[in-house]
Amino acid sequence: MSSLPQVAIVGRPNVGKSSLLNRFAGRRISIVDAVAGVTRDRVTAVKELSPPLELDTYDTRWVEFTDTGGWGVYTTDDTRIDDAGCDLATLTKDIEGQIGEAMDQAAVILFVVDARDGVVSLDETVVGLIRRRQLEDRVILVANKVDDESWEAHAMEAAGLGLGVPECVSATSGYGAKRLLEKIWERVKPVETPAAAE
Numbered sequence: 164m165s166s167l168p169q170v171a172i173v174g175r176p177n178v179g180k181s182s183l184l185n186r187f188a189g190r191r192i193s194i195v196d197a198v199a200g201v202t203r204d205r206v207t208a209v210k211e212l213s214p215p216l217e218l219d220t221y222d223t224r225w226v227e228f229t230d231t232g233g234w235g236v237y238t239t240d241d242t243r244i245d246d247a248g249c250d251l252a253t254l255t256k257d258i259e260g261q262i263g264e265a266m267d268q269a270a271v272i273l274f275v276v277d278a279r280d281g282v283v284s285l286d287e288t289v290v291g292l293i294r295r296r297q298l299e300d301r302v303i304l305v306a307n308k309v310d311d312e313s314w315e316a317h318a319m320e321a322a323g324l325g326l327g328v329p330e331c332v333s334a335t336s337g338y339g340a341k342r343l344l345e346k347i348w349e350r351v352k353p354v355e356t357p358a359a360a361e
Contacts, residue, residue, distance in 0.1 A: 167227040168351040171269035175285040176233025178277040179307040182334035184230040206230040212348040224353050231262045234289045271350045278306040278318035290324050304329040
């Protein structure tokens with residue numbers, strides 16, 4: 164396991180977790196596809212975070228982001244049979260085990276919801292998992308697909324999940340991404356610069 168603080172990106176399928184990782188990494192690392200279940204294993208990217216401007220410090224902090232598969236990806240999907248005729252639902256336990264492990268190891272958990280779809284039952288399921296593992300204090304609630312201020316009111320529905328007011332972002336346009344990265348900076352401890360990033 165990396166010695167860097169871990170930031171796990173979790174949520175149901177197709178809320179933009181992979182797009183968010185790619186936005187933070189500044190390049191395409193994680194596959195983005197409208198088909199649910201493309202991300203099955205954890206995908207990681209190391210990132211140097213800058214402090215909030217108002218703190219007047221140059222104390223950057225390093226983290227390792229981890230993109231995870233969508234929670235419950237094959238439990239309700241009618242097209243869960245792959246090209247070889249295998250039932251992909253058999254992967255669900257492994258995928259969800261990987262998600263749980265990533266959350267347990269994380270200093271910060273980005274729980275991503277889709278501001279345009281609103282809160283759905285699978286989002287509530289993920290909240291239940293977080294609560295059962297008693298990880299609420301590590302969570303930053305993220306409402307993705309907020310392209311500008313006009314969508315922020317829609318995103319506030321996610322506050323009803325009981326994990327605080329969501330950070331509004333757009334993985335596609337970058338709206339709100341800097342503010343979210345600053346929130347993560349505030350949550351993690353400084354570590355030595357990783358040799359791989361030098």
